[in-house]
Amino acid sequence: MKEALLYEKLENGRVRCRLCAHYCVIAEGKRGICAVRENREGVLYSLVYGKVVAQAVDPIEKKPLFHFYPGTEAFSIATVGCNFRCTFCQNADISQMPRERGQILGHDVPPQAIVEAARRYRCQSIAYTYTEPTIFFEYTYDIAQLAHQEGIANVYVTNGFMSAEMLDMISSGGDAPLIDAANVDLKAFRDEFYRRQCGGRLQPVLDSLVRMKERGIWLEVTTLVIPGLNDSDEELGEIARFIRTELGPETPWHVSRFHPTYKMLDRPPTPVSTVHRAREIGLAEGLHYVYEGNVLVSGGEDTRCPQCGRVIIRRMGFRVLENQAKGGICAYCGAPIAGVGL
Ligand code: SF4
Incomplete structure (x- = not known):
């Protein structure tokens, strides 16, 4: 057990996290x-x-992060x-274990051992992922500091429901933030969806996205498109508009396909045509980079130069097949391509 960071003591022995x-x-x-x-x-x-409770060496593209050291591995x-408590969680067996079964499983690994393993496997980054990294913040905080000393980047794959205080803590002192990149789920653009399907709220997620952007964290956004819940043209357009106006048109947006899981077994998988439509909506709204996730058709994972339209990074199944954006410059027309470590 480790004393928590970021809490205050109240009267009668209570605390506020x-x-x-x-x-x-x-x-x-x-x-x-x-x-x-x-x-x-x-x-x-x-x-x-x-x-x-889980660790693996994954392609960074699997997080998904497509514009952050493409083609490298992330120790996850x-x-x-x-x-x-999302009704459609793909990792509910571990994310909901403490709540539903009262169990906390996992083997003890000190922060230094994580960094050493990342180095041993030649990983460019450590990804805090699969469950919500905010709730193991103290661990990520200690690992992240050691990782930076070794030149290893830190990546959050998150629901974005952290507090402003937490984001202040990872970017205090005017230094570069401890978290270098994040893929944030923007699960819907309706507060009701967040309350009913996730046990959360929309506004804190939007606030976190803007704060992360302000603090210089490289951001990519993911929306799991679920039939009948968040797949209207109107709502997808609102998400794309928020990304463009608040985070910038260079922010990649991943629209991915839902498959029935956990408590959401009563809905069909998202039609591939819906994912295509979501991508078209994002591009029409002015986003430069919109990707299709969980869809096995060629082209949906490729990066096109926003200036000349040529394919500059070709991907298939989380693997980079070709990169014509080395140094963050389109090899065909010389336009800058947004990202880190391209
Ligand atoms: S749900 Fe959030 S505020 Fe509540 S104890 Fe967990 S981390 Fe703290």
Whole structure:
């Protein structure tokens, strides 16, 4: 157990956790909504510090991050737990384990060992992923500092429901932020969707996206398009407009295909035509880079130069087949291509 960062003590032994936008007030002996932070005699503890439940070496494209050191590997880790309870979660067995089964599984791995493993496997980055990294923040914070000392980047794959205080902490002191890149789920553009399907709220996610952009974190956004829930032209257009106006047209948007899972078994997989339509909506709105996820047709993962329209990075199944954007410049017309480490 590790004492939590970002909480305050209240009267009667209660504490307020300030790590995510739930801002749970937790009585003695109780846990927060994520079920991995516990108040013991007025002190808040993380129950998942160093408890790795999943780890793998993944292509960075699998996060998905398409404009951040393309073609490199990310050493990917997770602990159990989440501050959301999405009905369509693809990793519910580990994300909801503490809440649904009261279990916290994982083997103890100190931060230094994660960084050493990343180096051993020649990974350009460490990705905090599979579950929500915000809820194992203390662990990511310690690893991230060590990683930067070794020249290894840090990547969050997140629901964006962290607090402003947490984002301040990873980018304090005027230095470059500890988190170099993030793929943030923007799951819908309706607060009702967030409340009903995820147990969260929309506005804190939008606020986090803007704050991350302001702090210089490389951002890519993912929307899982679910039939009948968030797939209207109107809503997809609103998401694309928000990305363009608040985050910039160079921000990549990944629109991916839903498959029935966890508690959402009553809906069909997203038709491929819907994913194509979402991409067209994003491009028509003025986004430079819109990608199709979970769709096995050629072209949907390719990067086209926003100036000359040629394919400059060809991908298939998370692998880079060709890169004509070396140094962040289109090899055909010389236009700048947005990203980091291209
Ligand atoms: S991380 Fe979020 S959900 Fe968990 S205890 Fe803190 S405020 Fe509550």
